[in-house]
Amino acid sequence: MPAPRRPLPRRWNALPALVRNAPPRVLLVVGAVVVVLGILIVTRPLTSLVLLGVYVGLSAIVMGVLELVGRPAGWWARAVSAAWILAGVAVLVWLGRSLELLPSVLAVLLVIGGLASVGRAVTRGTASSRVLSLAWGVAQIALGLLSFTWPDVTVLVLSVVFGVRTIVFGVGVFARGVVGIRRPRPRTTPFDAQRAVRRRRARTRWAAAGRYALSLVLVATAAGGWWLNDWLNDGAPVVDAFYDPPAEVPGGHGRLIRSDAYLGRLPENGDVTRILYTTRDAVSRPAVASALVIVPKDLPPGPRPVIVWNHGTTGVAQGCAPSLRDASATRWSIPALEQALRAGWVVIASDFSGQGAPGDYPYLIGKGEARSSLDAVLATSELRSDLTLSPDTVVWGHSQGGHAALWTTAIASEYAPGIDVLGTAVVAPVADPPALARELLSGPPNALLSVLTSWVLVPYSRTxxxxxxxxxxxxxxxSIVLEMTQRCPTEPGVVVSVLTALGVSEDRPLYSADLTDGALGRRLAENAMTEPLGSPLLIAWGAEDEVIPPKLQRDYVEGLCAQGQPVRWATYAGYDHLRPILPKSRFLPVLYDWTKNLIERRTQVVDGCGLR
Known part of the structure; x- marks a missing residue:
């Protein structure tokens, strides 16, 4: 009679098959080493990425070889064995080429493991074992597919999955070693044998119950993961076809491509149109941008003064465009909007290129922001036959938009000579990006700072x-850094960015070099706007600003005063970063009156340097 065939290993790991009959002392050593390995993989995902790859790659190859040597029955088992070997080789090969490709390969490996578990559920085992294999297979496939959906958390997901599996297996091996050393082989009697049989049956029943319970947990986990994925995706902004530029666009910059009704809430005293137009980026490459044009309902006759509004940080992804949001044309987003419309002014608010329209977003890149703002004004002049824009223009901006506003004024006479900038009002502006970077990086690293850093670093590297x-x-x-730039602060998916940054920060910082040094430091310095503008300037900030330290605003004002720039400034006690531009802010009447006096050429105090 031929010897019975040895059962095939039931896990994809190679170690279970290799240590099945090892001596107890070997089990102790192997178990301890495997537990430490698993802990490293879970707690140090970036540091242990190579370690994870070597471990998984070698294990997959050995597992596939063992399956083939065991002469698997049927094409499915042979196909899975071959897939293990190929995937293991791919992991080891890509380790030497690009660690960025490793998470995707590991996700594929997770899917293969799931398919192997599904195959075992179909071919062999008790009912409870089959149910558990099926549930574990489905869960692995689901986790693998979700890893592709959220690339930046792939490393963390796989680290947890593979690491926990490794820890559990290591603990089991170590426990077997301890039991093997401490338990002598007893002499058995017929009575002992009967009792052992009863114990085995009881353990079998409990094991079956445990398998069914674990199966429910795995199925619930997979279902919960897909539900969470749908919820996060449903909350993401949708960029509609309006923002897709045609194959051929008008030549030159500041040319209108198309216009359409704004889909969000309308202001009480204005009509809102969104426009798509041509512009140029910071390095003079042709680009496309979108904007909102807000026109008074009762449009007075004659040329209309223009307010150019530059919005604060909304993210850097295409879907983060203010014109895609519901309240971007209300007084909650644009300060003193209703007063401006009642005065008969036209308010033009660019998204900047790369938001709404496809392209690279010029986050804190002065010329890119400014050209988008100025070209929005030029394109608006083509919008309606009954709308004539006056050359008289006042530029407003908040935070990042304050940076954009300063640059808009600085380049207006050269880039758009038909626009006469009478003055610039900025609230909590990022006038000096290198100084802000040094200030923020001087403190301890945190998740929000990691996300904000990606918003600066990625656009700069693309520009x-x-x-x-x-x-x-x-x-x-x-992949982690790039994915952080694909989510907006207002969408639920930004939680993934924050959690990823938190998880990785426990390992080591995402950013390994001084961000104010080298080429990036030089480019940040190029995008500072600390020189005099030559026209009236109004600056305000909250004394409790939690985003941009008030010290930087004071230093900025002192520097301008020393250079002879007329500056009217105000700091508001108890106000944070956003409060100065919100309704009922004490700053809004100041902003409106200062702007009105500029447009009407009235005498007013424009220089507060002597008041410091």
Missing amino acids: YADVHLDDYIAEGSR
């Missing part, structure tokens, strides 16, 4: 050829 992303980020973190 300037000498700024290389890999020079500033930790090895293996490219």
Whole structure:
């Protein structure tokens, strides 16, 4: 009679098959080493990325070989064995080429493991074992597919999945070693044998119950993951076809491509149109941008003065455009909007290129922001036959938009000579990006700072050829950093960015180099606007600003005063970063009156340097 065939290993790991009959002392050593390995993988996802890859790659190859040597029955088992070997080789090969490809390969490996578990559920085992294999297979496939949906958390997901599996297996091996050393082989009697049989039956029943319970947990986990994925995706903004530029666009910058009704809430005293137009980016490449044009309902005759509004940070992804949001044309988003419309002014608010319309977003890149704002004004002049824009223009901006406003005024006479900028009002402006970077980076790293840093670093690397992303980020973190730029602060998915940053920060910082040094530091310095503008300037900020330290605003004002720039400034006690531009702010009457006096050429105090 031929010897019975040895059952095939039931896990994809190679170690179970290799240590099945090992001596107890070997089990102790192997178990301890495997537990430490698992802990490293879970707690140090970036540091242990190579370790994870070597472990998984070698294990997959050995597992596939063992399956083939065991002569698997049927094409499914042979196909899975071959897939293990190929995937293991792919992991080891890609380790030497790019760690960025490793998470995707590991996700594929997770799917293969799930298919193997499904195959075992179909071919062999008790009912409870089959149910558990099926549930575990489905859960692995679901986790693998979700890893592709959220690339930046792939490393963390796989680290937890593989790491926990490794820890559990290591603990089991170590426990077997302890039991093997401490328990002598007893002499058995027939009575002992009967009792052992009863114990085995009881353990079998409990094991079956445990398998069914674990199966429910796995199915619930997979279902919960897909529900969470749907919820996060449903909350993401949708960029409609309006923002897709045609194959051919008008030549030159500031040309209107198309216009359409704004889909959000309307102001009480205005009509809102969204426009798509041509512009140029910071390095003079042709680009497309979108904007909101807000016109008074009762449009007075004659040319209308223009307010150019530059919005604060909304993210850097295409879907973060203010014109896609519901309240972007209300007084909650644009300060003193209703007063401006009642005065007969036209308010033009650019999204900046790369938001709404496709392209690279110029976050804190002065010329890119400014050109988008100025070209929105030029394109608006083509919008309606009954709308004539006056050259008289006042530029407003908040936070990042304050930076954009300063640059808009600085380049207006050269880039758009038909626009006469009478003055510039900025609230909590980022006038000096390098100084802000040094201030923020001087404190302890945190998740929100990691997200904000990605919003600066990625656009700079895409705009300037000498700024290389890999020079500033930790090895293996490219997908994490890039994905952080694809979510807006207002969508639920930003939680994924924050949690990922938190998880990785427990390992090591995402950013491995000084962000104010090298090519990035030089480019940040190029985008500072600390020079006099030559026209009236109004600056305000909250004394309790939690985003941009008030010290930077005071330093900025002192520097301008020393250079002879007329500056009217105000700081508001008890106000945070956003409060100065919200309804009922004490700053809004100041902003409106100052702007009205400029447009009407009335005498007013425009220089507060002597008041400091």
